[in-house]
Amino acid sequence: MNPFEKIFNYQVMSRLHETGTLAVTSHERTWLKAMLEHPASEQAFTPETLEKLQSMLEGDPALEMKEGFGEKAKSREQQVYHPLLRPLRRLMARKSGILINHRIRDGRIFEEQPGFPFKLEYSMVKREWYLIWYHLRHRALMNTRLQHIVELAEQPVSGEEAAAIEADINRMLEGRKESAVIEVVREYNNELSRILYAFSCFEKQVGYDAVADRYTIRLTFLGDESEYVLSKLRFLGKRVRVVEGDKLKRRMRESAAKALSRYGVTEEQQVAP
Incomplete structure (x- = not known):
């Protein structure tokens, strides 16, 4: 029997998920024990939770990092965790x-x-x-x-x-909500998952026209998030185009005009779609 078969066994993993059981390896327990020794653990956990975790890991070996790890000089960074x-x-x-x-x-x-x-x-x-x-x-x-x-x-x-x-x-x-419809250019249909991932933080509905073989994405977002939507549209480039949403259309035209002007292309020289 393959000793690693249980890791890839879907039925076993599904049953564990149904019962709320989490499989933890000995390496993960050792790593957690080392992390609980960091001073930040007192802020991340309540005293009761911290004491319970420490007691559960009491019999596990400690991870010695003093000699095996080194950290290069780097710029100062902010802590992701906050006490509040x-x-x-x-x-x-x-x-x-x-x-x-x-x-x-x-x-x-x-x-x-x-x-x-x-x-x-x-x-x-x-x-x-x-x-x-x-x-x-x-x-x-x-x-x-x-x-x-x-x-x-x-x-x-x-x-x-x-x-x-x-x-x-x-x-x-x-x-404060706004909406827009984004069309996926047909030749990039195979990149739909990547395009949807770019808009993963927004409320969206995906439509498909079987006759035209065309995907559309209706985005719903807050007004102050429109600039972030624009940054995602610029990132996706020619893979998508805005078909509904006058504000986004106008801002995309302005961005395109500014970009072309840097290369000496005027509005008269631009080819109409």
Whole structure:
């Protein structure tokens, strides 16, 4: 019998998934034990969870990294983890309100602002966490960097209040939504999975016209995300084109005109589609 057969056995893996069982190798246990010795583990886990993990791994060998690993000099990078992530997630799970003291760009601090935490987002560009929260006094959505939050405290709200706030937030988000239809150029149909991956973070619906052998993707996104959609369209290049969405069409034409102008091509010289 092949000793590695169970790793590739679909039925075994499916049964483990159904029962909520996770297969962990001895190497993974050893690596986890070493990671729990890092000071950051005290911030990433509650004391109870950290103690439980350490007790479960007590009999596993330790990973010695002092002599086997070296790290080259590099530029300073920000930590992905932030101490406020865990308490904020718990507040959102309880649907509780908050009192927040936060700093703005000019250094001023706004104290005891009543709010309702709605969503945590991570910016891959700035490598920072953001809290999207609803300002109860101004009835507006706020976007605040976690590193700009000076102090945070819980302010419980009733279930009825939480439901009303969430309904108001959803109405605001619906009002800010935009949509566009992207057509996949037929000769690039075999790259559909790659194209869909580029738009994976957006709400989308895929349509297929069997007669024309044509795929279309209807994207739904917030208004302030349109520039990010444009960056994805530029990345995909001639594989796609915008067939619905006047704003995106206009911005793509502007981008194309600017790019061509760098090479001395004027609007009169451009070939109409």
